[in-house]
Amino acid sequence: MALDPPTMLAISTALAAAAALYLAVEWRSIRESSLLIWSAGFATITVGSTLALLRMSGLLLIGIWFANGLLVMAHWFFLLGVARFTQARLSRAWYLIFVAWLALLLLPDEPSWSKIMLLANSLLIALLSFRASLLLRPHGKSLSVGAVQLRYVLLVHGLFYLVKAITAVVPGTLIDLASLRGEIIQISLVEGVMAIMLIALSMTGTERYQRERRIAHLAERDPLTALYNRRALEQRAVRLLGEVSTARPGALLLIDIDNFKLVNDLYGHTAGDRLLVALSEMIRSVVPEGALAARLGGDEFVILLSHASSERIVALGNALRDQFHGTASQTFATPEAVTLSIGANLFDQPPASLAALIEQGDVALYESKRGGRNRIRLVDGTLARGEALRAR
Incomplete structure (x- = not known):
């Protein structure tokens, strides 16, 4: 042809x-x-x-x-x-x-x-x-x-x-x-x-x-909040944790919403989802460049920082708590305040694993909730005695 x-x-x-x-x-x-x-x-x-x-x-x-x-x-x-x-x-x-x-x-x-x-x-x-x-x-x-x-x-x-x-x-x-x-x-x-x-x-x-x-x-993203999921956090945390030293301490903040169940019970799960999305946006707005933020599941979130200090952690945690409390109180009227409890660890040696670090953050978070909620509990692992510092 x-x-x-x-x-x-x-x-x-x-x-x-x-x-x-x-x-x-x-x-x-x-x-x-x-x-x-x-x-x-x-x-x-x-x-x-x-x-x-x-x-x-x-x-x-x-x-x-x-x-x-x-x-x-x-x-x-x-x-x-x-x-x-x-x-x-x-x-x-x-x-x-x-x-x-x-x-x-x-x-x-x-x-x-x-x-x-x-x-x-x-x-x-x-x-x-x-x-x-x-x-x-x-x-x-x-x-x-x-x-x-x-x-x-x-x-x-x-x-x-x-x-x-x-x-x-x-x-x-x-x-x-x-x-x-x-x-x-x-x-x-x-x-x-x-x-x-x-x-x-x-x-x-x-x-x-x-x-x-x-x-x-x-x-690698949580489908609701678009933050990293746990699997992605574990993969990306390796480099950040490997850079931790006495000159460049790292920090982990474990965040949990106090009385979150009240929002779901009184306003429905869609309202609860909106609150989770709002919190994720607040987290994005406060975390510095190079930090990692993820949703572990439910109403639990985590922030992983490098080159951190106790003052920096407390300032970030308090800014996040204040911003969240203002939004939640204006949007949802509940019998008890919907707030944030934060457990934080500051460390200057690479941890055995991210899971072990999260477990330590969970202990600090439990102490924060037991102390009355709506607060941040910081465990400074860089101190010789490992003493706990409380910030309100």
Whole structure:
């Protein structure tokens, strides 16, 4: 089978349709909006390539102007998908791309029409491709292999269309959009097939990275509060605990909500969940950079600090207690105050294990509750006698 223009368009249609279907199926499983937008882009190419075949039947308005307009729209979808993937905002000026294309309807029907149409089409696609490639810059963060590939494929794709636009206006160049004749058009059809395959493969790799990253994120997070779960805490605590020394003491704060059951009994478990989420947000707001925070289960939370001091622990614990008590008392009226009890350990030697450290924090927490609740009990293990300090 000869690779003539109609055959190349048929191949483009099949490849684009397959890519659109695959990305749509993947979107159904992981619900990443970028996948659905990229799928829409390939679906648009599918329709545009099909309509392009109609120019052979003399339907030039549909087969040329409308089909090429859909090609521009497909690249706009690619740009929008990249923007969603990179969490970037697109200026409203990018919507003017369609206004520019509509203006081509005003072109006079003369011999130069094909060149002007090809020039405008190529420049718009190049502009969209360059912008999408620019959005995929690392910005100080590592990108997945698929995202890096997508960045360079879009860059090369944009360069091709830029060269195509320049070549289109070279005197003596044969371009006949109506019958798909001319070297530029022939090369463009071949490049289009290659670009569809490469962009689709790169987007697939990008999507896999996104899915794996999301799965890894969900595996280490508490589903309600989005703090680390115990398993993730144990994995991440190894490095922090290994850095503990007399010059850089570590600290663990074990936090428990006093009278939490009253909230669940009086207002329902949904209200209790809201209070847990509120506490997790407070914890995020007070923990310093480099610290670890996790929900161990129920209404029990833990904070692991490095380079700590007794003053720092007491200040952090009291700030958290005051903030929580203010929120809980304003939101839920209960017979007994809903407050926080905190048991804390300060240590300057790496513990035998995180579990052993949590057990020590549990002892301090029990002392805090036995002492009247709504307080912090700090055990300073860096002191020679290991004496206990109480802070209110």
